[in-house]
Amino acid sequence: xxxxxxxxxxxxxxxxxxxxxxxxxxxxESIHAQEMISCTDCHDGDPSAISPEQxxxxxxxxxxxxxxxxxxxxxxxxxxxxxxxxxxxTDQLALYRTSQHGTQIDRGDTRAAVCTDCHGTHKILxxxxxxxxxxxxxxxxTCGRCHGESESVExxxxxxxxxxxxxxxxxxxxKKNNPNAPECSRCHGIHGAAPAGVGDVSKICGNxxxxxxxxxxxxxxxxxxxxxxLPECVACHDNHATAAxxxxxxxxxxxxxxxxxSAEFEVGEKMRVLITGAEEQLAKAHQMVMQASSxxxxxxxxxxxxxxxxxxxxxxxxAIHTISLPEVERSAAIARSLGEEVEAxxxxxxxxxxxxxxxxxxxWFYILLTIWILFQYRQRSLRKQ
Amino acid sequence: MVQGNRRIFFTxxxxxxxxSWGVGIIGVIVGYLKAPENPRSAGFSVVRAGDAESLGxxxxxxxxxxxxxxxxxxxRTGDLLAVSGLCTxxxxxxxxNGEDQTLVCPCHDxxxxxxxxxxxxLPSKPLPTYPVEVRRGELLIRL
Amino acid sequence: MANExxxxxxxxxxxxxxxxxxxxxSLLTMFGLFYTELNTSKPLSxxxxxxxxxxxxxxxxxxxxxxxxxxxxxxxxxGTGLLLAFYYRPTPQESYxxxxxxxxxxxxGWFVRQMHFWGAxxxxxxxxxxxxxxxxxxxxRPPRELIWITAALLLVTATHLDFTGRFLASxxxxxxxxxxxxELLFSIPIMGVFFSFVIxxxxxxxxxxxRFYFMHILMLPTLFWGLLYLSFSGIRRIGLTExxxxxxxxxxxxxxxxxxxxLIIVVFIFGILVTFSVLVPVPFGEPIDYLETPxxxxxxxxxxxxxxxxxxxxSWMPISGRSLILLxxxxxxxxxxxxxxxxxxxPSQRRRIWIVNFVLLAVWIFFxxxxxxxxxxxx
Numbered sequence: 041x042x043x044x045x046x047x048x049x050x051x052x053x054x055x056x057x058x059x060x061x062x063x064x065x066x067x068x069e070s071i072h073a074q075e076m077i078s079c080t081d082c083h084d085g086d087p088s089a090i091s092p093e094q095x096x097x098x099x100x101x102x103x104x105x106x107x108x109x110x111x112x113x114x115x116x117x118x119x120x121x122x123x124x125x126x127x128x129x130t131d132q133l134a135l136y137r138t139s140q141h142g143t144q145i146d147r148g149d150t151r152a153a154v155c156t157d158c159h160g161t162h163k164i165l166x167x168x169x170x171x172x173x174x175x176x177x178x179x180x181x182t183c184g185r186c187h188g189e190s191e192s193v194e195x196x197x198x199x200x201x202x203x204x205x206x207x208x209x210x211x212x213x214x215k216k217n218n219p220n221a222p223e224c225s226r227c228h229g230i231h232g233a234a235p236a237g238v239g240d241v242s243k244i245c246g247n248x249x250x251x252x253x254x255x256x257x258x259x260x261x262x263x264x265x266x267x268x269x270l271p272e273c274v275a276c277h278d279n280h281a282t283a284a285x286x287x288x289x290x291x292x293x294x295x296x297x298x299x300x301x302s303a304e305f306e307v308g309e310k311m312r313v314l315i316t317g318a319e320e321q322l323a324k325a326h327q328m329v330m331q332a333s334s335x336x337x338x339x340x341x342x343x344x345x346x347x348x349x350x351x352x353x354x355x356x357x358x359a360i361h362t363i364s365l366p367e368v369e370r371s372a373a374i375a376r377s378l379g380e381e382v383e384a385x386x387x388x389x390x391x392x393x394x395x396x397x398x399x400x401x402x403x404w405f406y407i408l409l410t411i412w413i414l415f416q417y418r419q420r421s422l423r424k425q
Numbered sequence: 426m427v428q429g430n431r432r433i434f435f436t437x438x439x440x441x442x443x444x445s446w447g448v449g450i451i452g453v454i455v456g457y458l459k460a461p462e463n464p465r466s467a468g469f470s471v472v473r474a475g476d477a478e479s480l481g482x483x484x485x486x487x488x489x490x491x492x493x494x495x496x497x498x499x500x501r502t503g504d505l506l507a508v509s510g511l512c513t514x515x516x517x518x519x520x521x522n523g524e525d526q527t528l529v530c531p532c533h534d535x536x537x538x539x540x541x542x543x544x545x546x547l548p549s550k551p552l553p554t555y556p557v558e559v560r561r562g563e564l565l566i567r568l
Numbered sequence: 569m570a571n572e573x574x575x576x577x578x579x580x581x582x583x584x585x586x587x588x589x590x591x592x593x594s595l596l597t598m599f600g601l602f603y604t605e606l607n608t609s610k611p612l613s614x615x616x617x618x619x620x621x622x623x624x625x626x627x628x629x630x631x632x633x634x635x636x637x638x639x640x641x642x643x644x645x646x647g648t649g650l651l652l653a654f655y656y657r658p659t660p661q662e663s664y665x666x667x668x669x670x671x672x673x674x675x676x677g678w679f680v681r682q683m684h685f686w687g688a689x690x691x692x693x694x695x696x697x698x699x700x701x702x703x704x705x706x707x708x709r710p711p712r713e714l715i716w717i718t719a720a721l722l723l724v725t726a727t728h729l730d731f732t733g734r735f736l737a738s739x740x741x742x743x744x745x746x747x748x749x750x751e752l753l754f755s756i757p758i759m760g761v762f763f764s765f766v767i768x769x770x771x772x773x774x775x776x777x778x779r780f781y782f783m784h785i786l787m788l789p790t791l792f793w794g795l796l797y798l799s800f801s802g803i804r805r806i807g808l809t810e811x812x813x814x815x816x817x818x819x820x821x822x823x824x825x826x827x828x829x830x831l832i833i834v835v836f837i838f839g840i841l842v843t844f845s846v847l848v849p850v851p852f853g854e855p856i857d858y859l860e861t862p863x864x865x866x867x868x869x870x871x872x873x874x875x876x877x878x879x880x881x882x883s884w885m886p887i888s889g890r891s892l893i894l895l896x897x898x899x900x901x902x903x904x905x906x907x908x909x910x911x912x913x914x915p916s917q918r919r920r921i922w923i924v925n926f927v928l929l930a931v932w933i934f935f936x937x938x939x940x941x942x943x944x945x946x947x
Contacts, residue, residue, distance in 0.1 A: 219549055220549060250534045251531070251534070252534065288455065348518055351517045354517060355533050357531070409442070410443065410446065413439050
């Protein structure tokens, strides 16, 4: 008993763990405990007391009220001098106040997220620790606790979390471990999390999809959509369940706003035809190259040129956002012509091989003639006998 | 007499014809034994990158070996190096920007230094680099 | 014309005073060109004239030239193999790349490679056909026991050359088919242990490749040469005597005519090989993937029958038990002469022999198809 008491008193937590063992254990694993922060630094009270009445004296804060928490954390985390040694930013509270979560909390709505909802209460870990709920790959799940199916934040709409998990960004981030793939905070902001305004969506998407944004700004959709109050990129590509764009869907997407017999729809259709044509050409050329490589022929040059063609095609796809047919036509045409070149050259080489077959027939004439001559010699030797 | 001449002619014709087999076989063997000069058939470990003199300071030259593009760069301080010409993000072919001495990717605006380090954009890995030799006035990239 | 032959004769005379030309030529003919020995004490032209003047048995027609064809194809394989060896690099890292260079970069490289492969397959076919002929004619009865044994061992050596050659080819299909053949071999009790020790476990590619290279280039060809020599030497001693009743057929050909026949056949075979090389080229294949067994693994065609034999037993028998039958078959195959010592002389037995032999051959063919069926069906 004395040993236990001594043991517990050696740690800055004091005696709190006698009644709160679970929290004590959780806290011991946290980054705060590593930095020798104690229970009383947040909760105040008397750490050496054993009975609740004595412990929970004075300025003790239970912190059960969620609205208190941001300010509590900010006591240290907004102090530049304290945070300087850890190189941590101090703008979290300020940002938080601008966020949707922060404004709701200020209004007294306790459903909104506070610091502990995302970072954990006692077992707070670094955000670079894979076990932390604020670790980049855990963020969708953390946000999904409220913005998921089970909660009613979204109302009757399908939840953002479910939608996100169906999208290509989730696949890239969670399945393919792609560190560049965005999760909730990349688009919505971390502490200043808020849904993007109508004219801002393209700027957010454009942080990575810069080529598409440049093209979009050149095109007629940019102004038209802002005027119509449409959320730019999201109008054609879903905001959370973003799918990898497939040119074959363009008819469906255009028809959401444009009539199927309109000139605009025509443009979309033409683009689809151009790009599909180029893609098919490249696929055919690739197949021929693969066929040639089994012969074997030198195919490395051709594969390199096909890569080049694919790069051009990759430039054609963002160019769709300009809604300008010439742009798309140009890139698709280059891709296609490279594919056609490669195909023609491989066909040439393969036909050279079929030249061998013609040579074979000629060779057989040669062989038969030789056999005939040998036969004559043979007959002559028999006659000589 | 005419018969004899014709006979001699045919005999010689047949002899030449038959010896063409020997010539053919020797020709095939000799052609085969002549080692191929083309470096691409000698293995893919060295890339020829053209004349060394004509690449000035601050200039880059794009070369291809088989499936892969490379850039041979002579930095402004005169160092020679070679980097892969494929962006480490989605393997788009890079473009050289002589003004900034950078390699730019047209797909998602990734930017690399001449030594292959990522400056900005989506790529997360630097470009692989290769040493460059100058042999008899020619640049050779060692893979 | 007189001038040229005169000069040729002068040259031969000059050389004959300094070297025993007849002996040198007889070394060549030891491997089968003549059916008799050359008398090495006479000068070349005389010795050749003497040998050519000997009567050629009537039945020395084309079925009998199979032995010679074996020799010629083997020489052909040696030639093309030699050319291939100029460029092939026998290390695991470089073997595939070196073959790529041969097939793509070297002029006519593709041709040499194709001919080497098809020549090898034809060699195997002819060896098998020769054995079938011997089997049907009872050419394993005394005094021809050794002829049969050498012929059987020649076939075994040729199949080993094929295994090792496939392995050296360093592409996925060949490597895995070679491995499968090896697994079958290793499973034979007693002999399998010996094989696996010499060949060394195939997984450890580094050692196996070097061993196979050496075996394919030096050991097995030398063995082949030796067996060929024994074969022809035996034939020279025994003569091409046929069974009673056919001895009196008059000779229809002379040796020179016979040699011309041979030349014609050689040209024809060359044509066939070239045809196969152009029309049915051996595909190049991918480099070896050690970790993944391909789905369409094919066992070499000549091993389909043993494979069928082994698989006919229930699978609860351990593989060495099932392969016991292979060992039995192999022993019977090689030691057939000592099992069937009846003389070759009575014509009345011929029909019975014929039927028995035919049944055995049919059984073998059946197992080949069965093995093929298992192979393709099972996959």
